[in-house]
Amino acid sequence: MKIIVVKDYEEMSAKCAEIFINQLKNKPDSTLGLATGGSPVGTYKKIVEAYNNGEVDFSKVKTYNLDEYCGISILHPQSYYYFMHDNLFNHVNIVEDNVHLPSASGENFVKQCDEYNAMLHEAEIDIQLLGIGSNGHIAFNEPGTPFDLETHVVELTDKTRQDNKRFFNSIDEVPTHALTMGIKNIMAAKQIVMLISGANKADTVLQLLNGPITEEFPASILHKHPNVTVIIDEAAYSKVQK
Numbered sequence: 001m002k003i004i005v006v007k008d009y010e011e012m013s014a015k016c017a018e019i020f021i022n023q024l025k026n027k028p029d030s031t032l033g034l035a036t037g038g039s040p041v042g043t044y045k046k047i048v049e050a051y052n053n054g055e056v057d058f059s060k061v062k063t064y065n066l067d068e069y070c071g072i073s074i075l076h077p078q079s080y081y082y083f084m085h086d087n088l089f090n091h092v093n094i095v096e097d098n099v100h101l102p103s104a105s106g107e108n109f110v111k112q113c114d115e116y117n118a119m120l121h122e123a124e125i126d127i128q129l130l131g132i133g134s135n136g137h138i139a140f141n142e143p144g145t146p147f148d149l150e151t152h153v154v155e156l157t158d159k160t161r162q163d164n165k166r167f168f169n170s171i172d173e174v175p176t177h178a179l180t181m182g183i184k185n186i187m188a189a190k191q192i193v194m195l196i197s198g199a200n201k202a203d204t205v206l207q208l209l210n211g212p213i214t215e216e217f218p219a220s221i222l223h224k225h226p227n228v229t230v231i232i233d234e235a236a237y238s239k240v241q242k
C-alpha cells in the first residue's frame with residue numbers, strides 16, 4: 001500500500017486527478033471504477049478542467065460506479081446517478097451507454113444486483129476510485145461484510161446514515177438500503193486509489209494503517225491488493241504523526 005500525505009483536500013484532489021488523467025492519456029479506452037460522496041468531488045472538478053483544456057477525451061471510456069441508494073429515483077439530487085452526472089458525466093464527452101451504475105429503481109433488488117454483477121464480470125476495471133466511511137466501509141460494504149461477497153443489497157448502519165445525513169434535509173430522508181459492489185468486485189480492479197480527507201477520518205486512518213486485516217474494518221482488505229495508493233490529507237493523517 002503506497003501512502004501519499006498531502007496538505008489538504010485541494011492537494012488531494014489534484015494528486016488524484018493527475019493519476020486519473022495520466023491513466024486516460026496512456027489508455028484512452030480505460031475502464032474506470034468511480035465513487036460518490038464528498039471525497040471525490042474535487043477530483044472530478046479537476047478532471048473536468050483537464051477535459052476542457054483538451055488534455056483528456058472520454059469518448060472511449062467506460063465507467064462502473066460502486067453503489068446506489070435503494071428507494072430514491074435517479075432524478076433525486078442525492079441519487080448517485082444524479083451525483084455522477086452532475087459532477088462529471090454531464091461535463092465530458094462520455095457516451096451514456098458506457099456509463100454503468102447499479103440500478104435500484106425497481107422492486108427486485110436482488111435481481112438488479114445479479115444483473116450489475118454480471119456486467120462487472122464482463123468488465124475489467126483499470127483503476128478504481130474509493131472513499132472510506134468513518135467505520136472503514138468501502139462502497140457500502142459495512143463492518144462485518146464477508147470479504148468474498150460480490151454485488152449485494154445492504155442495510156446501511158446508523159453510523160453511515162448519520163454520516164450521510166448532511167446531504168439530505170433530515171435523517172428520515174436518508175435511505176435505509178443500498179446496492180453495492182462487493183469487496184471481491186473491488187479487489188478485482190487492477191489499481192485502486194483511495195481518498196481520505198478531514199480530521200473526522202483521523203481515527204479511520206489510524207485503524208487502516210495500523211489495524212489488523214479484519215472484516216470488522218472492510219478497508220483493511222486493501223493491504224492484500226498489489227496496487228493501492230491512499231492519498232491522505234494532513235488533517236486525516238494527524239493522529240498517525242503523533
Ligand code: F6R
Pocket residue numbers: 034035036037038039040066067130131132133134137138139140
Ligand atoms: C460512495 C461510497 C462510500 C463513500 C464513503 C465516504 O460511492 O461508496 O463508501 O466513499 O462513505 O464518503 P465521503 O467521501 O462523503 O466521506
